[in-house]
Amino acid sequence: MITAVHTLIYSDDAPATRAFLRDVLQWPYVSDEVPEGDPEWLIFRTGPSEVGVHPTTGRDATSRASRHHSISLMCDDLDATMADLASRGAQFATDPVEESFGRLVFMKVPGADDIMLYEPQHAVAYALEG
Numbered sequence: 707m708i709t710a711v712h713t714l715i716y717s718d719d720a721p722a723t724r725a726f727l728r729d730v731l732q733w734p735y736v737s738d739e740v741p742e743g744d745p746e747w748l749i750f751r752t753g754p755s756e757v758g759v760h761p762t763t764g765r766d767a768t769s770r771a772s773r774h775h776s777i778s779l780m781c782d783d784l785d786a787t788m789a790d791l792a793s794r795g796a797q798f799a800t801d802p803v804e805e806s807f808g809r810l811v812f813m814k815v816p817g818a819d820d821i822m823l824y825e826p827q828h829a830v831a832y833a834l835e836g
């Protein structure tokens with residue numbers, strides 16, 4: 707029985723990325739045992755989740771993406787969430803933009819790629835019973 711989705715962030719500076727998730731996003735975590743001398747290995751609870759599948763080819767011949775995985779964080783109010791995160795040190799790589807699926811911004815993550823933060827304008831699955 708599958709019990710959860712374990713998302714991975716590959717980072718050039720894992721301690722800085724972990725500190726961002728712990729201190730800025732304030733995600734609860736457990737600390738797993740690591741070999742002596744290694745930095746603390748934190749595993750974060752990310753809350754409700756869902757998985758979407760996007761095509762690599764679009765509706766027209768010029769719309770194409772390579773196969774990959776992507777992390778997006780969802781929120782109820784983008785402006786309020788950005789303000790809250792900024793008060794804890796978050797920096798944003800873009801200004802908010804409107805897309806067909808919601809309003810979004812990209813947030814800088816120390817040592818790792820930017821993560822999308824968005825306020826969805828589509829049906830969400832994370833609250834389904836089940």
